[in-house]
Structure formats: structure tokens, C-alpha cells
Amino acid sequence: MYLQHRNRILRRSQPIRDLVAETTLSSNDFILPIFITEGKNVVEEIPSMPNYFRRSLDETVKEVKELWSVGIKALNTYVKISNHLKDNTGKEAWNPNGLMQQAIKAIKDAVPEMLIMTDVALDPFSKYGHDGIVDEKTGYILNDETVNALTLMSLSHAEAGADFVAPSDMMDGRIGAIRKAFEENNFSNVGIMTYGAKYASCFYGPFRDALDSAPGFGDKKTYQMNFANRREAINEVMKDVEEGADIVMIKPAMAYLDIIREVKNVVTVPVSAYQVSGEYAMIKAAAHNGWIDENKAIIESLTAIKRAGADLILTYFAKPAAKLLAE
Ligand code: PBG
Secondary structure (H helix, E strand, O other): OOOOOOHHHHHOOHHHHHHOOOOOOOHHHEEEEEEEEOOOOOEEEEOOEEEEEEEOHHHHHHHHHHHHHOOOOEEEEEEEOOHHHOEOOOHHHHOOOOHHHHHHHHHHHHOOOOEEEEEEOOHHHEOOOOOOEEOOOOOOEEHHHHHHHHHHHHHHHHHHOOOEEEEOOOOOOHHHHHHHHHHHOOOOOOEEEEEEEEEOOHHHHHHHHHHOOOOOOOOOOOOOEOOOOOHHHHHHHHHHHHHOOOEEEEEOOHHHHHHHHHHHHHOOOOEEEEEOHHHHHHHHHHHHOOOOOHHHHHHHHHHHHHHHOOOEEEEOOHHHHHHHHHO
16 A cells, blocks of 8 residues: 555654643643531541542641642632521521631631632522522522622632632623622632533532532522533623633533533633533442543543643542642
8 A cells, every 4th residue: 555644653652642642631720629518527428429528627628738739729619518507598608607718718728829719609508409599489599689699608708718719500690790799899819710601410419419409399400501502501601701700611521522612612711621520420430340440531531621622620530630640
């Protein structure tokens, strides 16, 4: 045979493959979601997320120091609180001495440079497990009342020392309202990473176990997006950018790589993607059964998410991935 081009030339050896690699992964790309719970000396494994833990504040601080030492520089924080603190308004979310506010301060005291992004949504504080305030007559999630609550919540996170807030609720207009509140209250340096296109997904199941935050009735389809839609994601993300979002997120990641790419093609702000709890659980379960190689699945999935267009990735694998990349 006489061939003008032999494409396999660029794949012949590891050095040439490395030279022409189009995507590289680094621990600088990762944000680690962490679950914080009440009490002391608590380290609880989440049954549907093997080898992933909820920790009390004292244990969280120890873990955060270790995370920093392996190159994890950004966290997304979630809290699990007792049921007696939950109601329909979610007001525990902006208690200045609440668990989230204490956690932000404790982490900043222990590792001042660690970047803290806080989850902003009412579900861990709602007696109904919904991301917003429920109209008790109709079951509908009230948009504008919820935006007001999310603004109070964001201000209290900023007051405690958060670097970014990350609204995961999908209400309309919350990014603009939070940006305005930050400007008016001397928090002009606090950023917003919006969950811009967040789909109503079954892949959040293990997370809801972790925070005991599954919806008490119905589902989240009146606020989270229909997974059949692509154009709508662009619309959602563009609105959030106009309202002042600094970083836009797509969630989940692995089944939504097309959305990550579409968004990447139209925005100039950084794009993040969330490899969610169900994605973690699937890889863990298959690896546990000996059906796939866990370490290879971690690196391949994260590289694919980055190749699709994510500049940064929220992943429960951040710690093992950082270790693997350092080897
Ligand atoms: C809730 C929230 C969810 C996740 C992050 N924030 C769950 C939901 O929307 O029901 C999911 C994260 C994951 O599955 O890893 N505001």
C-alpha cells in the first residue's frame, strides 16, 4: 500500500501521544464537593457513595488540611442539618451561627487560602426537601419569595467569608438579585458560580441520601430542566451571564457532554461541569464488581468532561484524581 497519510504515526509511542495530546488534566481543574454534618468526631460513609464521607466540623478541618496538601484548592460546601431546624421558609440557611456559616469560618481559619464555594439552595433546610419555598395550597415552588431567601442566604455566606456562592436552585432571576445584594452590601469581591443549566436528573439520588434532602412530595421538574432539551440550556446560561454570573455550570456532566460543548461555544466566562453523585456511584459500583478499572475510569471520565469544554470540574474523585495525576 502507498498511503499519503498514516494517522497512526501520531500514536506510535507514549512521548508522541503526550506531545500531541489536545487535553490535559490537572488538580488545578478540580473543585471538591464536601458534606458537613452536626456533632463531633463524626465521619460517616454515605452508603450509596462508597468511600465518600460526611464529616463534623472538627473532622472536616483535618480533612481540608490534607486536601490542600494533595493540591485541592477549591471546595464546594454542603451541610446536613437536623430535621427540627427545617421549615418551609428555609430560614436556618441564613442563621449567622448556622452550620454552613460556622464551616466557612472554620475552614478559612485552618487553611486561609482554600477557595470556598458554598451551595445556595433551600433543599437541605426545607421541610419539604425542595430547593425553594412551597406554596402550601398548590405545591408549586414560589419563585420570587425563594429568590429573596436565596439572597439572604448568599449574604450570610459572604459575611462568613465565602469566596463564591454557587446557586443550585434554578429559580429565575436569582443571579441578578444576588449580584445586586453583594454590590450593595460591600461584598463586591464575592463571586457567583451559577448552576446555569441544571437538569432534573436521576443521577442526584446518592447526593440526596448524603444530605437527607430528597423531595418529600413530587419532583423538581418545575424548576430543573427537562433532559430532552439543548437549546433551553443556552437560554438559561446566557441569562445568568447577563445577570452577572462569573462562572457557569452544567450539571450533570457525563450524559450532558453535548451541552457542555454548546455552552462553551457561546460564552466567554469559564465553564464548569459537575460530575454528580450518581456518576461517582456508577463508577464505584462497576469497579467494586471488577467490571471496570476505577483509576482509569476516573481519569478517562474527567478528561472527557474537560475535552467537551469544561474549564473546571466538580468531582467527588478530586482527591484520588489529584493523587493519580501526581504519580
Ligand atoms: C440541590 C443540589 C443537588 C445537587 C447539588 N445541589 C440535588 C438536587 O438538585 O436534588 C446534586 C449533586 C450531586 O448529585 O452530586 N440544590
